[in-house]
Amino acid sequence: MEFDLxxxxxxxxxxxxxxxxxxxxxxxxxxxALAPRLEGSAREQVQGQxxxxxxxxxxxxxxxxxxxxxxxxxxxxxRFPHLAMERVSAIKPxxxxxxxxxxxxxxxxxxxxxxxxxxxxxxxxDPRIGLRFFEGVKALIDSYAWAVDVEICVMPQxxxxxxxxxxxxxVAALRxxxxxxxAAPNYDSDRAAQIRRVFEMAREFDVDIDMHLDSGISGDDLxxxxxxxxxxxxxxxxxxxxxxxxxxxxxxxxxxxxxxRRMADAGVALTVLPATDLYLGGRHRDADVPRSVxxxxxxxxxxxxxxxxxxxxxNPFTPFGDGQxxxxxxxxxxxxxxxNAADVRAVWSMITDSSARLLRQDDYGxxxxxxxxxxxxxxxxxxxxxxxxxxxxxxxxxxRRTVTRTPAVLHRPx
Numbered sequence: 467m468e469f470d471l472x473x474x475x476x477x478x479x480x481x482x483x484x485x486x487x488x489x490x491x492x493x494x495x496x497x498x499a500l501a502p503r504l505e506g507s508a509r510e511q512v513q514g515q516x517x518x519x520x521x522x523x524x525x526x527x528x529x530x531x532x533x534x535x536x537x538x539x540x541x542x543x544x545r546f547p548h549l550a551m552e553r554v555s556a557i558k559p560x561x562x563x564x565x566x567x568x569x570x571x572x573x574x575x576x577x578x579x580x581x582x583x584x585x586x587x588x589x590x591x592d593p594r595i596g597l598r599f600f601e602g603v604k605a606l607i608d609s610y611a612w613a614v615d616v617e618i619c620v621m622p623q624x625x626x627x628x629x630x631x632x633x634x635x636x637v638a639a640l641r642x643x644x645x646x647x648x649a650a651p652n653y654d655s656d657r658a659a660q661i662r663r664v665f666e667m668a669r670e671f672d673v674d675i676d677m678h679l680d681s682g683i684s685g686d687d688l689x690x691x692x693x694x695x696x697x698x699x700x701x702x703x704x705x706x707x708x709x710x711x712x713x714x715x716x717x718x719x720x721x722x723x724x725x726x727r728r729m730a731d732a733g734v735a736l737t738v739l740p741a742t743d744l745y746l747g748g749r750h751r752d753a754d755v756p757r758s759v760x761x762x763x764x765x766x767x768x769x770x771x772x773x774x775x776x777x778x779x780x781n782p783f784t785p786f787g788d789g790q791x792x793x794x795x796x797x798x799x800x801x802x803x804x805x806n807a808a809d810v811r812a813v814w815s816m817i818t819d820s821s822a823r824l825l826r827q828d829d830y831g832x833x834x835x836x837x838x839x840x841x842x843x844x845x846x847x848x849x850x851x852x853x854x855x856x857x858x859x860x861x862x863x864x865x866r867r868t869v870t871r872t873p874a875v876l877h878r879p880x
Contacts, residue, residue, distance in 0.1 A: 467506035471838065472866050474504075476514030478832055478849050479814065483820035487516055487650035488503055491839040495864035500834060511858055511868065516742040518847055521584025521831050522789045522839040522861065524821035527676070527709050527737045527775035530570035530587045530606075531599035535781040548749055550782040551653065555624060558594040566602025573779055574606060577789035578613045578759050579869055581841040581858035585616045586676065588648055590623040590636035591647045600639045607643075613861075613868045617825075619676045621648030626663060628655040630742045633663065640671045651675040657689055668705075674826070679708040681743075683750055685717035690725060691844055703733025707824055709777070711736060713756045714765075722761075723768060730769035738762045738816075741799040742784045761802045763812050766820075773821040774798050774813070791817040792843075796852045807849050838865035844873055 471492035478488055489498035491506065499683045532554055539553040570587075577585065589600050600620060607616050620639040622632045626649070640647060649664045651657035663676070668675045679689050690708060697706045714722050729736065740759050746759020762772040774795050780789035799805065822830035829836055842860040845851035863867035 467499070467504070469498065469506055469508035470513075470790055471862065472504065472506070472508035472723065472787060473512045473514055473840065473842070475516060476842070477479060477516055477847060479520050479818070480811075481847070483847075489512070490519065490840065492840075492862075492865040495838055495866070497832065497834055497836050497838050500832070512842065514842060514856035516698065517859070518843040518845050518851055519832070520818055520843065521822070521836070522841050522863070523817050524773070524825060524827070524830070525577055525582045525585040525775050525789070525791060526707070526773040526821045526824050527739060527777055527779050528577070528585060528587050528789075529589075529781075530573050530603050531566055531589045532781050533573040533779040534569045536785050537780075539782050541782050543724055545749060548746065549747065551623060553782040555594065558823075561598065563598045563602045563605075566599055567605050569735065570603050571606055573789060574610055574614065574616070577776075578861070579858070579871075580788070580790040580792070581843070581869070582789065582791065583614055583839040583841070583861070583862050583863055584822065584825065584827060584830070585614055586619055586646060587616060588619045588621050588676070589639070589644070589675040591620055591639055592622060592624050592629055593631040593635070594624075595809070596654045597635060597638060598644075600644065601750055601772050604643055607640055612866065613863050617645045618643065619646035619648040620644040621650060621678070622660070623650050623653065625650075625654045627661045636667065640667060640673065644673075646674045646676050647671070648675070649679070651677070651679065651689055652681055658692055661689060661692055662709050663698065665700060665702070666701065669700060671678075674705040674707075675702065676707045676709065678710055680711045680713040681746075682713045683716060685713045685721065688713060688725065690729065690734070694728050695736055697732045697734055702828070706733065707735040709737040709775075710739055710743060711760055712747055714760045715756065715758055721763065722764060726758045726765040726770050729765070735771040735773070736760070736762060736765055737773045737775055737797060737824070739775055740794055740801055741787055742777040744797075744801060757773070757801050759801045761804075762798075762816060763804050763809055765804065771820055771824050772816050773824045774816040775821075792851060793855055796855055799852065809858070810852050814852060839863055
């Protein structure tokens, strides 16, 4: 049989060490065959040599629009205070559509180089920036479709009910290509009113919801409860995600379990943003600083769909990052102190299968007929990949090569 692409002798996720290595044959941008030894030839062949091949990584929560702004902002030189939103807001009038497109493209390419093939990016609108951030990111969707599928979640970072004109801008973005509606009620004078209005927009435009929610130092007052109530009231289960939710990291395990069961029953998913939550969290303390990262593994055990993502990259919210989800997942596991193989496999799912489920990507995975969005990782399996921060060596979008990285070579003397 003639294939367009043939990956030979690779190991698939969730396989046992005793399982045979597999070949993957690709035709017409889709996986056409899976078997230990496929008969046939191909225009391009990759010798896996026992390396891990997975479906492309899924970035569920990133901010392309304000990435790589750190050096432009007047950032503090000490831990206190830390006003990330205010620092970005101050320079918004200077930012053009072209500037957004250039920075977002550079960040998007880094994500692609690390194996990302699907993405949801949050994009801000407000009277200070109008639709410039939205227009700058939207310009990339078609031009990078050869490497990554991108959807936009429009959001009111600086408030909605207390920021006149923002509501109209969100509606305009939803009418012009935004496929998800977001929220950031922590910055609103009426948190509940913002949440309710976002659900109204979601119902009007029949779109999913993805909120920045419950960042704080106490679990006494959770907006998550209202989100679960509204999700059930409007039948939006499986279409709502909440990100950060660092308040859960301050709560006793038994209390977290109660919230987790409520989220699972309502169909509300969780995204953990370890780099940002760790960097911004605990700033109310100058000793015994808490980690502020939710143990999503515990929520998964209660049936909550969970993902891990990059959030901000090289801006006042998070000065570091390069879009490598393997590093984010490894860092997360280290923070929450989960190291055994079963826990690490669950973490792996939070940048692959579970992330795709959160985005309702039903065609995701390695199986016959699925899109050939494939990544070759320089590791023997997913546990090895996360423990060693393994690099991506090859990536393919719908069977077309998008990334090549040569394995490092050790040059011994003589």
